[in-house]
Amino acid sequence: MDATAPDGELLAAAQAGDRDALDALLRRHIDIVHAVCSRIAGNPADAADATQEALIAIVRGLPNFDGRASPRTWMYRVATNACLDELRRRGRRPRAGLDEHDLDRPDDAPLLDTTVADRLSIEDALGRVPEDFRVAVVLRDVEGMDYAQIAQVLDVPLGTVRSRIARGRQALAEQLRGNRQRGSERPRERP
Amino acid sequence: MSTPSDPVLPPEELASGYVDGELSPDQRRLVEADPSLMALVANHTVARDAVAAAVPPLSAGERDRLIATALAASTVAPVVPITTARSTRWRQAAIGGLAAAAAAGLVALVLVRPSSDDQADGGASADTAATAALEAAETTVVTNSLPSFTPAAGGGAVTTAAAEAADAATRASDAPAAATTSPAPADLERSSSLANLGLADLGPLANRQEVIAAVAPFAAVTPAPEPAPCPGYPAPVATATFQGAPALVVVVAPAPEGGRLALVDAVTCAVLIEVDTAAA
Numbered sequence: 001m002d003a004t005a006p007d008g009e010l011l012a013a014a015q016a017g018d019r020d021a022l023d024a025l026l027r028r029h030i031d032i033v034h035a036v037c038s039r040i041a042g043n044p045a046d047a048a049d050a051t052q053e054a055l056i057a058i059v060r061g062l063p064n065f066d067g068r069a070s071p072r073t074w075m076y077r078v079a080t081n082a083c084l085d086e087l088r089r090r091g092r093r094p095r096a097g098l099d100e101h102d103l104d105r106p107d108d109a110p111l112l113d114t115t116v117a118d119r120l121s122i123e124d125a126l127g128r129v130p131e132d133f134r135v136a137v138v139l140r141d142v143e144g145m146d147y148a149q150i151a152q153v154l155d156v157p158l159g160t161v162r163s164r165i166a167r168g169r170q171a172l173a174e175q176l177r178g179n180r181q182r183g184s185e186r187p188r189e190r191p
Numbered sequence: 192m193s194t195p196s197d198p199v200l201p202p203e204e205l206a207s208g209y210v211d212g213e214l215s216p217d218q219r220r221l222v223e224a225d226p227s228l229m230a231l232v233a234n235h236t237v238a239r240d241a242v243a244a245a246v247p248p249l250s251a252g253e254r255d256r257l258i259a260t261a262l263a264a265s266t267v268a269p270v271v272p273i274t275t276a277r278s279t280r281w282r283q284a285a286i287g288g289l290a291a292a293a294a295a296g297l298v299a300l301v302l303v304r305p306s307s308d309d310q311a312d313g314g315a316s317a318d319t320a321a322t323a324a325l326e327a328a329e330t331t332v333v334t335n336s337l338p339s340f341t342p343a344a345g346g347g348a349v350t351t352a353a354a355e356a357a358d359a360a361t362r363a364s365d366a367p368a369a370a371t372t373s374p375a376p377a378d379l380e381r382s383s384s385l386a387n388l389g390l391a392d393l394g395p396l397a398n399r400q401e402v403i404a405a406v407a408p409f410a411a412v413t414p415a416p417e418p419a420p421c422p423g424y425p426a427p428v429a430t431a432t433f434q435g436a437p438a439l440v441v442v443v444a445p446a447p448e449g450g451r452l453a454l455v456d457a458v459t460c461a462v463l464i465e466v467d468t469a470a471a
Binding site: 019030031038044047052090125141142162165169176 | 198201204208210211213234235237238239241242243247248249253254258260262398462465467469
């Protein structure tokens with residue numbers, strides 16, 4: 001099996017027992033699976049374990065793939081659920097999320113500055129976004145799925161996806177702004 | 192202005208949809224005409240860019256390790272018939288137990304041998320059967336002392352025949368001497384054989400935290416270079432019972448600062464749980 005073959009062909013070969021095809025399939029997608037799990041997990045150690053569980057879930061789920069979804073959609077559905085399950089098992093749920101009403105208040109705050117969006121603050125901020133919202137945002141912004149694909153992966157209506165992404169981004173924007181303000185309040189060294 | 196067919200969306204959904212290119216042309220024009228909505232768009236764009244920023248990549252070694260572990264899981268994921276999933280060592284332990292039971296029955300038979308001729312004939316008959324079965328079982332143990340496990344090999348049939356013969360001998364021995372009892376083969380395989388492996392038993396473990404705490408001392412152990420009971424995994428370093436299932440503890444990736452270990456089902460070789468002791 002050619003390692004550059006399309007996902008569908010690799011997946012079919014892997015289902016038939018071709019380990020080289022399975023290896024190629026995993027190598028092709030491991031980086032994005034890891035990126036998704038990293039953003040959902042919020043720290044490298046949990047991300048590595050979650051990625052491992054996600055890959056194993058894909059391997060074990062091969063016999064269940066029936067072609068109704070695209071191979072990519074199926075893999076990311078399996079990987080996302082495995083990643084979430086792993087984090088739940090480890091008790092690494094996100095910190096207390098925002099209250100729903102926090103997400104509804106009017107946005108009269110100043111615009112965000114991209115320079116504050118460093119990795120540390122993003123992980124911290126994402127960790128405070130409710131899980132349902134966070135996962136939808138991550139699938140959109142890390143994996144690049146469109147709303148319809150995310151609806152398939154999460155098995156929710158399209159309108160729910162739109163709402164979760166919007167509210168997740170809104171919550172994230174609030175958190176990033178909070179991080180920036182906290183950062184600006186830190187005492188500065190004297191010259 | 193949005194068309195009648197466009198859903199009426201709240202401001203944040205209009206802003207987010209604008210960022211993602213998920214709005215109709217009319218909805219886009221609506222957003223662009225409203226400065227407050229464009230301000231929201233700017234915030235959502237920053238949030239999107241922050242999430243989309245590159246995640247620190249896995250090292251090449253880490254990628255290889257994760258993939259290798261996942262591929263290893265593929266060899267044990269299918270449901271494997273119990274009769275083909277056991278290791279040579281596993282079989283030896285089970286057959287050894289059966290042979291011991293047959294020998295015990297033989298001893299009991301001698302001790303309680305009846306005095307009448309009729310009873311003596313029956314006892315001799317059982318004696319002969321027990322001896323033959325014991326020899327068969329011992330022969331099987333020698334036959335199976337091969338370095339690797341081949342599920343489809345004829346050894347399995349020999350083992351099964353010997354086990355049945357030994358079991359029949361035990362039953363024959365039991366006939367004249369009801370005081371002699373022997374465990375059922377399945378019980379031997381699932382419990383006694385774990386002890387026969389001669390490994391430390393970590394006892395019952397209920398969840399991931401308990402598993403991590405229990406297996407942490409083995410994190411840096413390099414598995415012995417001997418035939419492994421489960422294909423794709425190294426020789427076990429300990430035994431345990433995970434959520435009621437007899438399990439073998441195997442070191443997937445030894446490391447002093449936190450190795451990766453797995454508990455695999457002692458009968459089916461399916462992975463029950465895999466942990467990273469660095470998480471302890």
